[in-house]
Amino acid sequence: MAFRLDYIALPILVLSLGFNSWHWGSVAQLKDIGPVIAESAAREAPLVLTYSYIGQKAIALAGMQERARASAEATFGPARERLLAEHDLTMENLFSERFSSSQYWLVKTHWLPPVALLLFAIGWWRRPKKIQTIRTGQRR
Numbered sequence: 602m603a604f605r606l607d608y609i610a611l612p613i614l615v616l617s618l619g620f621n622s623w624h625w626g627s628v629a630q631l632k633d634i635g636p637v638i639a640e641s642a643a644r645e646a647p648l649v650l651t652y653s654y655i656g657q658k659a660i661a662l663a664g665m666q667e668r669a670r671a672s673a674e675a676t677f678g679p680a681r682e683r684l685l686a687e688h689d690l691t692m693e694n695l696f697s698e699r700f701s702s703s704q705y706w707l708v709k710t711h712w713l714p715p716v717a718l719l720l721f722a723i724g725w726w727r728r729p730k731k732i733q734t735i736r737t738g739q740r741r
Contacts, residue, residue, distance in 0.1 A: 606724030614717035617710050618655070624676050624707050625649055626656015627669035634677060634684050641691035648711065649692070676703040 628638045642649040660669045677684070680700040684691050699705045 603729065605728065607721050607728055608724070610717045610721035610724055614714055614721055617713040617717060618652075621652040621707060621710060621714060622656035622659060623669070624656070624672065624703060625652040626654075626658075626660050627673035628653065628677060629657050630660075630666055630670035631673050631677065634681055635673075637684055637688055637691055638677070638695070641688070645692045648715070652714075672703075676701050676707070680704070 625642075629635050639650075639653065642653060660666060677695075677700070680694065680698070683694050683698070683700075687694060695704065696708050696711075
């Protein structure tokens with residue numbers, strides 16, 4: 602079997618998009634730092650805003666608000682004091698400091714979904730295609 606880039610990139614895309622969407626979407630469940638992070642994302646980080654939107658819709662659809670709140674507390678809770686004290690530097694603090702392991706992996710996988718999407722598109726475009734011969738008539 603030949604190396605298929607699209608077969609490798611698609612699971613990476615789905616998993617990394619799910620991870621980022623879950624964690625950034627769960628921030629909306631926190632009443633104190635949720636609006637601070639959402640405001641900063643709208644101002645400075647369009648990709649975080651996209652993940653947050655997708656995650657909020659998926660969390661609401663699945664009805665997992667309590668799990669999302671617990672996940673957001675574990676991920677962003679250690680940064681609470683810093684985020685509330687420095688509203689203007691929210692994204693800078695989240696992307697430059699290590700507050701929790703989940704937040705660390707959010708920073709490391711931030712650009713992974715767009716890159717995996719690009720690799721999937723290239724792999725899909727370059728995939729092996731069926732070759733069909735042309736028949737001009739029936740043989741007797």
